[in-house]
Amino acid sequence: MNAVLVAVTLMLALSVARLHVMLSMIVAAFVGGWIAGMDVDATLKAFNAGIGGGAGIALSYALLGGFAVAISLSGLPHLLAKKILSLIGSGQTPSNKSTFLLRNALLLGLMLIAVSSQNIIPIHIAFIPILVPPLLLVMTRLDLDRRLVACVLTFGLVTPYMFLPIGFGNIYLNEILLSNVGSAGLDTETVSVVSAMAIPALGMLIGLLIAALFSYRKPRHYKLETDQAVVDQTDQEFSAKSLWVAGAAIVIAFVVQLYLGSMVLGAMAGFLLFSATGVIHWSESDGVLVDGMKMMASIGFIMIAASGFSEVIKATGHIDSLVNGASGWLGDNKALAALLLLIVGLVLTMGIGSSFSTIPIIAAIYVPLCMQLGFSPLAIVALVGTAGALGDAGSPASDSTLGPTAGLNADGQHNHMSDTVIPTFIHFNLPLLAAGWVAAMVL
Template sequence: MNAVVVAVVLMLALSLARLHVMLAMIIAAFVGGLVGGLDISATLDAFNKGIGGGAGIALSYALLGAFAVAISMSGLPHLLADKILRRMGRETGGRDSRYLKNALMALLLVAAVSSQNLIPIHIAFIPILVPPLLLVMAKLRLDRRLVACVLTFGLITPYMFLPVGFGNIYLHDILLGRVADAGLNVDGVSVVGAMTLPALGMLAGLAFAAAFTYRAKRDYDVSLIEATEQVEREYNAKSLWVAGVAIVLAFATQLWSGSMVLGAMAGFMLFSATGVVRWNESEGVLVDGIKMMASIGFIMIAAAGFSEVLKTTGHIDTLVNSAASWLDDDKALTAFLLLLVGLLLTMGIGSSFSTIPIIAAIYVPLCMQLGFSPMAIVALIGTAGALGDAGSPASDSTLGPTAGLNADGQHNHMRDTVIPTFMHFNLPLLAAGWLAAMVL
């Protein structure tokens, strides 16, 4: 029995059974290690080796949480909500409400897309931008599951379709680079053309979520949001200007240093230096931020250990080789099974960028032997890598939206982010990737 299959399925089953995702990953990692032939000591060593890789992300989340709390203390969230509602009309059930909802969705979508290319800060914008908007969303009775889908779409689709920023790394450096290393001549292959159909599959999933699944209104406890955002705190011109400058400083520092930790710390220190967050309050603010992001941070740490255990068993290569050995000369079945293997691997590893180097060496010669065109091979492998990024409990693309939307404790990671994004993106992406492999 393959350790990767056992571990990923067990992790998902335990998570869906409402066991905390972090505990589900730890249990699944040790079961997977044992199934993969590792003893307890070797599994523990691999897990401990892996968790070091998640520590930096966890620290980033903690400091971003503190930065978000500091922004709330500046009064910016209350001002933002008050100004928007005053301008668009306080009757949130009328036409103004629809305009405002569309404007919010457009704002979040543009921010998410820009975070992958124009201002490549990835998920760092979410715990800063989203919590201040929760009050507006609640008054509009906007379903946060739709917001999660919008954010996840904006985090994934740009890198799998637009060849700039993170997309340049994924499409050219990783996808085309590894496919070429595996023996395929990629001269003249348009990677954007190859990934157009898969990207349209993502767009179809988002459109369905907006038009049908999450169109209805959903109620949230406004008092919990107000307590989290501390809207009762008075604000003034100074605190608002400091908040604006701090956000710009945090983004600029991250772009300059490449570190979310330094960016969040720079923004937080500006709040302290200017007195918007008084020195004797700074410890409490930091603790509140850590509490807000602790769950997400520990999931990232556990995910890194989980991934390392699966790699150590050697069963990832076994799974890919086994899938290849099951196939005959049926191109349609081959494309479907190869995409499923990519989905399973990315769901467990939590990173599309790490999946392609694993599968390309085997997928390319197999697809060449079956007569797939170069464009079809690129589309198949690119889609297989992206599959599972949405809907994985351990992916930045789901953890990031949860980090912002759960600032007040009213957004569950599995039920409100993972399951909605899995249904609306992986299923149409699987279909679109298969179609691309068949027609290109």
């Protein structure tokens, strides 16, 4: 019995059964360790070692949360919500034509912001709990299915790092994917990573179109529970200075992260501009940072637990047996090999919750095997890159699903598993699995 398969399956089952994701991962980690023959002390030691790695991620989210709160205080998100509400008309039922236009404009805007959060505005998922709650009233008035919004946000969070070598994409494609594939023995000098990942990225786009045009195109009704605090903030007038400073802070944050390669330093530079210009007073900066930490605390703790779970999975030693067991079915069948390797990547990323952490685990095993089977360098990069990205959209422990839930469930009407994890798994992991297989076969 493979400890990795059991641990991941148990974690998913407990999460679907409404046990908190963090507790699900802790329980599954110890069960996986037990199946692998590890005693409690060994499992606990591995889990604690993983927690140390997750603490850095949690700190990054806390700082990015502070920058996002500062942007919120500038008035930009609420100015957007106010503008959309004015287009709908207070207390009026929008016409079918205006509903269609506003609905699609809102979805397109959220997708562009999500894409930008990976490269232009270096705040990753931290924008969601700030921007989305003020827009819930708008979404409710438009009868917009929040499962579609979750798919739009997840698409914007995942696809850019898979395809665009900027920001998170530079880290995933160049620093992690090409670096680990090269270390495993493949010459990547002539490989265009963008060309390799174009077909998988197209698979993500197809999944989004299916969700928008078929699965969630019909209206879905939610309770109109108006949050007076949100309404008050939407009606509040903000100074032109704060709006201009917010725009300048976003530009500075982008420039810093582009040249220094640190999204945390970029967010810090943007936050310091808010303080230096007086938009955020020095006496208030501590409170703003604390608010940002609170906003991202739940996600941070889940990511910490995910790092511990990941370390236990590695310590079991069953990852190699999982891959080797799959390779035993391969023979010289390239089509079957590509499919099985992608499925193994899906299982691992669903458990670990991070594409960035999966690549170093699988590259050393996948690359020699694929070279032996005769895959081209471009196909190998596409296969490994897709295998790593698979599962990110549908994992309960992924920030690509935790982020959308944090914003869409602000009024308690959006479930993490049934409204975010399962829809994104169906609409992104399955098309990505097919697209990755096609890329491995045709490149």
